[in-house]
Amino acid sequence: EPTFLGRPFRVEVDDRWISGRAINVNGTLYVPALPLSVVTKTEVVWDMLENRARTAHGEADGFDFGGKLFIEAREVERLFRLTGGLNEAEGVLRLRTIPAAPVVTATGRTVPPELSVTVPGNGTAGAPGSTDAKPANGRRTAASRDANPAPAAEKQSGRPGSSTVE
Secondary structure, X not given: OOOOOOEEEEEEEOOEEEEEEXXXXXXXXXXXXXXXXXXXXXXXXEEOOOOEEEEOOEEEEOEEEOOEEEEEHXXXXXXXXXXXXXXXXXXXXXXXXXXXXXXXXXXXXXXXXXXXXXXXXXXXXXXXXXXXXXXXXXXXXXXXXXXXXXXXXXXXXXXXXXXXXX
C-alpha cells in the first residue's frame, strides 16, 4: 500500500476545529470526509467498489489515505454545503456552512428548509400540518395516515407511529 506524504492543514468549520486534517498531495487539497460528516450532520457513504463518496447532496470521487476517506476540497460545497478557502500561511482550511434557502411549497407557503421534505413525484412537502408526505424522521403522523393510508407493502408494527416495510 503506497504511503502519501503531503502537507497537512488544520480544518476549521464554522469557527470549530474538526478532528482530521486536510492534506495537500501534489497540488491537490484533500479533506477528511468523516469529520465533515460529523460536524455538518450529513451522512456520508463510502462506496469502496466505485471509489465514490455520497451524501444526500451529491457524490464525488473518494480517496483512501491511510484507511480514511478523503474528498477533494473542491467537492465540499456540493457534498457538505460548505464554502471557504485555504490560508497556506496559517496552515488552515477555513470553511463555513452555506445557509439553506427557504422552500416554497406548491400552495405558495414558505417553509424553513429543516421542515421541508422532498417527496418523489409530489414535489416539496412537509410544512407543519401537511398531510401529503412522511415527516423527515420517516414516521407517519396521525394526520398523514388519515390523509394517505399506508401503501400495501407497509405494515403497522404495533407501536404507535411506527411502521415497517416488507
